[in-house]
Amino acid sequence: QVELVESGGGLVQAGGSLRLSCAASGRINDMGWFRQAPGKQRELVAVMAGSGAAVYADSVKGRFAISRDNAKGTAYLQMNSLKPEDTAVYYCYGAATITYWGKGTLVTVSS
Numbered sequence: 001q002v003e004l005v006e007s008g009g010g011l012v013q014a015g016g017s018l019r020l021s022c023a024a025s026g027r028i029n030d031m032g033w034f035r036q037a038p039g040k041q042r043e044l045v046a047v048m049a050g051s052g053a054a055v056y057a058d059s060v061k062g063r064f065a066i067s068r069d070n071a072k073g074t075a076y077l078q079m080n081s082l083k084p085e086d087t088a089v090y091y092c093y094g095a096a097t098i099t100y101w102g103k104g105t106l107v108t109v110s111s
Helices: none
Strands: 004-007 010-013 018-024 030-036 043-048 054-056 064-069 074-079 088-095 099-101 105-110
Touching: 004 088, 018 030, 018 088, 018 105, 030 064, 030 074, 043 064, 043 074, 054 064
Parallel strands: 010 105
Antiparallel strands: 004 018, 018 074, 030 043, 030 088, 043 054, 064 074, 088 099, 088 105
């Protein structure tokens, strides 16, 4: 069993930046982030494979960047030029033989 622990959420004004971190307690292949806004379905934000290949949601391309420190088992999501519509609970995602989820961290972007 692998535990994923997120950190770095909070309140920021539109146009600001935040960096999320996710630490895995064990070996993970793919790591990334999904988010869920109130009343909406959970959606992919960015995921990076162990190879380093990454996919992004169209809505965050050019603004968000995912990175990993495999030695530390940690993934990061640098979020720039934040918009009110980025407000959501952000969940760390990890995949090995099964899928793992963190408990989520709230990001609130004020206008």
